Amino acid sequence: MVIVLHPSVTPEQMEELKQEIEREGCTAWPTYGTFQNILGVVGETRKIDRDRLLTKEYVEKVLLVQEPYKKVNRLFHPENSIIQVAGRSVGGEKLAIIAGPCSVESEQQIVTIAQQVKAAGAGFLRGGAFKPRTSPYSFQGLKEEGLELLKIAREATGLPIVTEIMSMNMLDKFVEDVDVIQIGARNMQNFDLLKAVGQTNKTVLLKRGLSATIEEFLMSAEYIMAEGNENIILCERGIRTFETYTRNTLDISAVLAIKKLSHLPVIVDPSHAAGMWWMVEALSKAAVAVGADGLIIEVHNDPANARCDGQQSIKPERFATLMSSLQQIARIENRAV
Amino acid sequence: MVIVLHPSVTPEQMEELKQEIEREGCTAWPTYGTFQNILGVVGETRKIDRDRLLTKEYVEKVLLVQEPYKKVNRLFHPENSIIQVAGRSVGGEKLAIIAGPCSVESEQQIVTIAQQVKAAGAGFLRGGAFKPRTSPYSFQGLKEEGLELLKIAREATGLPIVTEIMSMNMLDKFVEDVDVIQIGARNMQNFDLLKAVGQTNKTVLLKRGLSATIEEFLMSAEYIMAEGNENIILCERGIRTFETYTRNTLDISAVLAIKKLSHLPVIVDPSHAAGMWWMVEALSKAAVAVGADGLIIEVHNDPANARCDGQQSIKPERFATLMSSLQQIARIENRAV
Amino acid sequence: MVIVLHPSVTPEQMEELKQEIEREGCTAWPTYGTFQNILGVVGETRKIDRDRLLTKEYVEKVLLVQEPYKKVNRLFHPENSIIQVAGRSVGGEKLAIIAGPCSVESEQQIVTIAQQVKAAGAGFLRGGAFKPRTSPYSFQGLKEEGLELLKIAREATGLPIVTEIMSMNMLDKFVEDVDVIQIGARNMQNFDLLKAVGQTNKTVLLKRGLSATIEEFLMSAEYIMAEGNENIILCERGIRTFETYTRNTLDISAVLAIKKLSHLPVIVDPSHAAGMWWMVEALSKAAVAVGADGLIIEVHNDPANARCDGQQSIKPERFATLMSSLQQIARIENRAV
């Protein structure tokens, strides 16, 4: 941590600040320049409250040197974490391909799609039972019934199921019923929910918030790990920018950044990033080429009649073709789908 | 709603689409141009699923004419809504000034500050009991004890209390204990929470999400109103942009936009927008000059030792001076603080 | 400057880096932590190329302590700069109010508007002769003829004229003809143009680029000052964000930030920020309340027939009413319009 002081700071103020820092168990080294004096701080600087320092009129700015996250930090865990879910590994050589409809609509729908994506090579089935929708007048999901239908589809195909939780009140049921609990972008900073899933040992698929920095994203993962749950898969799903042609802007570089900063696996959601079905295949290829550990893709057998997000869903036959292209790209990087 | 069709659309496809729309009870008017054909749709177009239309390969884009919100829409409620809270009105001639510390820390702290902001003219006391923090290692609030201390401060001063809810599980307690339930920026799209507060008749202070468009913000208010609760105060508190000098960018124009689009009152939070105490006074004046219906300001008697957000809190004496400047600006607009 | 090193850095690399820095005349202080080592650098650190340091594999990041601008920095010039233009001061107690049409259209138009804004109290006349337009098919201004008409309007009213330059080739003519040369947002980083106006002593009105950080904005002003011209007025005119309701998002806090960081005067352009005439008055009041040194406002006597930007222009009578409100707000801050 580096504290930049106002030129008018007095030696007494410097000394007082130094002592305050040392009371927290850190060490402070003053450096006197012509126009600015700075105080370098080493030790467990996470304990020092940056905001409190900024209340002092003679403190100009506080620069952080250490990352604020710890358990998710690659610095303290140099190897990739490989998450085990229902007999599958996520984060290793084999890519995790999660596919399925935006929302579960009927037994026939979800079982059919599950069989189709399985046949094409998907490793996991996705499907929303509880749906976060911008409008209160939009379809909100089949809820508990949707969970039951997902279980039937799992039974029929053997694919582990991935579905989104929207409320802590449903946690026990999710822990019992699903294989991977998804926390959506809008809940990335629903801290009570993060703590609650952190107290289970169920795998969590944490999506990046619409306008979350990479650091904030990792801090949300830290909330889960701080409670003891280390089974976390991160998901880049597009960020909000000034560009409105696409629903969001896929931040493909974030995959690289996160893999450098953290040991956790990172997958990509091209469907929500683009919001347009015709972009999904090309973005999936880009995600594999950049080194993502997997993909979560919306696949629907009848997009035009899907109850949500049909515009960004691809059909099973396109998904099958895509899988074979992805296989070829993965091989170049010594990976497989 | 206007549907723009691909130049290659056939008359049969146009007709099929027209019939599909008419089955939803709307009327469709085709217009044939040289390069593009369009279909204008009137009626209760909110029933038509825009995303479903976009799954058709011959649909280029769908432009919305009507706003997607209804109950919060000024179109259907031309007069300003005036919210009654504990004998005070919000949205009328008198500005609502809500002041107090970021978090409740002790009885003495909250009672002292409550007395000071009351003496300076504030109408409401704010104070966090449950605190959303980016880091799991930061102070998370005094929780239930904080609520008790707020009640003591209300008892001592008569000021109604405003505090943030973070979880549905606490709703009953909040309804019983507090005067205004705040929903923070990070929970603006926590739809289960919105629905739950919508089923009470407690006044809700809804903050704009960090990267929520004005339309999405109003849709979240619509969630609350759709459940029956019409007591909503909106709050602009800064949005996330590329500029990092300030914590967020105060979107002062949003006050004007929201007041044009909706009948609900809108207040401004200059403390969170700027993230720096020395900007708070000037931004408060700007908010009153632009026509906001009130302010929510962080005031702390000892910012350097505040347990959170000290860097953006002003001292009671500055707040008192600020109130008299605000009074003067308000008068120019025929309002009062 | 603070250099954060990779944990694997060797003492030899540290020493080598230290010497490299000292060869540039700066002093480097190493600090060894448990997980990270840092090198604090003091002296004329602007000479050290941050990007070059980042090419070393053992350098994690480089944090800048000093601002990269010098002549525009308030640190080295604590008092406000007051710019003299044609007998008027900008940056002092009296606010600079610049008003006029988006583009000069005819002698009658510009002279009439000039007389009207003068009567209402404006201190300067604006009017575009060379117009930057997003579309090549839009009206591009009357060009040289526009400059002649502006001179006639100045002759008729005594108001100094402010108009935008788009190309270095016109500089001699602008220096001769106009009182304030405006550099538009799109040219904020047209460095050749900045250097060229820096070699004159004509007052420059420099607008912030659509997505320029405050630091980049001040660096562009530094380009002008580095060439010797100290007569610079900065202008906040809205930034590009995800919000599309307004044309841009007025960054009102930037006024405060710039006045803290720099000694140069700052004015606000509410017309371009909002892009909607009905927001202009309220945003103008907010700008004065926040402490801007002036305003540049689009005023047109016949907006519906304006050849550009009619949608964001207010009529002369509204402008007159606005001026009297601004006068009242200015007085509260001991200023005047």
Add this chain to the structure above:
Amino acid sequence: MVIVLHPSVTPEQMEELKQEIEREGCTAWPTYGTFQNILGVVGETRKIDRDRLLTKEYVEKVLLVQEPYKKVNRLFHPENSIIQVAGRSVGGEKLAIIAGPCSVESEQQIVTIAQQVKAAGAGFLRGGAFKPRTSPYSFQGLKEEGLELLKIAREATGLPIVTEIMSMNMLDKFVEDVDVIQIGARNMQNFDLLKAVGQTNKTVLLKRGLSATIEEFLMSAEYIMAEGNENIILCERGIRTFETYTRNTLDISAVLAIKKLSHLPVIVDPSHAAGMWWMVEALSKAAVAVGADGLIIEVHNDPANARCDGQQSIKPERFATLMSSLQQIARIENRAV
């Protein structure tokens, strides 16, 4: 074009507006709804000034149906444009790989790098002679001397040269000396410069502005084509977002969007997008996988001593390895490098 009217619009105002539109040669179809009336407009709607319509108090909003660009629009030119430069094609099956240093520094440097990138398979040599730099105190390029050195490198290798123009005054020299004139992100809306290069028939490499929408980017290309020059290569190079970990955010989806909207070839600049050398290879692969028509990559034989952008340059040996990976990915898409 669709004009949405305020509910209070009178039949007389509707009629007046209809006639105004018909005077411009377009046809207007009114549709009367319960709460809103709309006017659909077909014909050559680009002639109608949207902003002028918005000055009318009874016009709520104006939705555009047609894209505002024409010559760059794929609608009117369904096949891909293939640009011929010095015996090479850009936009066809073979990808255009442009490589070289940020800036030309010496004869030895540029010739050596040119030979190395040629040996690795690059098709074009890049190198800056005139450099746009944020700080006036940074190295600004070797200028005319740099152009001479580029010509020597072309002579030595046969690689066509790509370099950035910063001022119209240099245009004649660029036309004579270089093969592809680059217009940088900061000058994307330097309209005088766009018009000037539009009057030549030299190939232009137009980079997307830091915060330019895809539509604005295509409008800038339209400026060039409107003057007669159809030899344009577009370049996505990262946009400015709230995320600061990377220098910019590579908008990989923009490649897909632009190829749908326009017939012009699109390449990607991973070096400027990321701003970090260790991301360049992975982003290059992603760009080829997504379907870009080429890449422009910074390669330097001694990044640590590069006079600019060393931190984002890769070494020739890495570039050679990268080329063989790119070849494999390209083959999957039936393309080649």
